[in-house]
Amino acid sequence: MLIAGNWKMNTDRQRAVSLARDVLEHVGDSDSDVLVAICPPFVNLEAVSSVVSGSAVRLGAQNVHHAESGAFTGEVSVPMLQGVGCHYAIVGHSERRQYFCETDETVNEKVKACVDSRLVPIVCVGESLSEREENKQEEVVTRQVRKALSGVDLPDAASLVVAYEPVWAIGTGRTATPEQAQEVHALIRGLLVQSFGETIGKAINILYGGSMNPGNAEELLAQTDVDGGLIGGASLKPDQFAAIVESARNQAAIN
Numbered sequence: 001m002l003i004a005g006n007w008k009m010n011t012d013r014q015r016a017v018s019l020a021r022d023v024l025e026h027v028g029d030s031d032s033d034v035l036v037a038i039c040p041p042f043v044n045l046e047a048v049s050s051v052v053s054g055s056a057v058r059l060g061a062q063n064v065h066h067a068e069s070g071a072f073t074g075e076v077s078v079p080m081l082q083g084v085g086c087h088y089a090i091v092g093h094s095e096r097r098q099y100f101c102e103t104d105e106t107v108n109e110k111v112k113a114c115v116d117s118r119l120v121p122i123v124c125v126g127e128s129l130s131e132r133e134e135n136k137q138e139e140v141v142t143r144q145v146r147k148a149l150s151g152v153d154l155p156d157a158a159s160l161v162v163a164y165e166p167v168w169a170i171g172t173g174r175t176a177t178p179e180q181a182q183e184v185h186a187l188i189r190g191l192l193v194q195s196f197g198e199t200i201g202k203a204i205n206i207l208y209g210g211s212m213n214p215g216n217a218e219e220l221l222a223q224t225d226v227d228g229g230l231i232g233g234a235s236l237k238p239d240q241f242a243a244i245v246e247s248a249r250n251q252a253a254i255n
């Protein structure tokens, strides 16, 4: 299981450091069954890295560019992220798709750049509200997963993480029901098994994201194919984030 906090465009340097310290304090010792990651804004990665380095809390970025270096003003590459201690990069978050013109093709380039260099991409997929209302979630998520992972082969695929984030549930307080989440997670699991075989397909973590909080985490994390959470709003509140991690630990102990 993996619980990852996406801080989005929040926290100045001072707040990022104190939040990281709080997370460390609340989340406590390592638990090999539940990995924990926090993803601050680019400019605070280095400062947060020095707080979490040597601990069980891993560092992630919220985005990455596919090229190693070059004339891409404003962008940050995989080696740059690894240089400040990143283990993960969120790729294709719906806010990036919606506001920054990211497409299935650019997401695919980023995913390939990450896995080629062993930076773990947290690949986000999910349907919009109108697509859900038209019952198109299966079609949309199937397309997004297939395109995002096109050209990714074994053994690299083993290090992928996929996050199902229905757009209508992100930051809205409207969570998918456990059944709705499981239905799409099972679909994604099937696609992963089809592409990478039973062993790897079943081992890839599929996170749920969209208004996950301490009140709904337990039920969501109890679903067969829900292997963790990508947490936005609640990741800015250390006690709430820790309570979600605790639910994941309880669930991992049952499994």
Ligand code: PEP
Pocket (backbone or CB within 6 Å): 006, 165, 169, 170, 171, 172, 173, 209, 210, 211, 212, 230, 231, 232, 233, 234
């Ligand atoms: C997210 O941004 O990935 C997310 C899931 O946000 P929230 O938890 O606030 O819905």
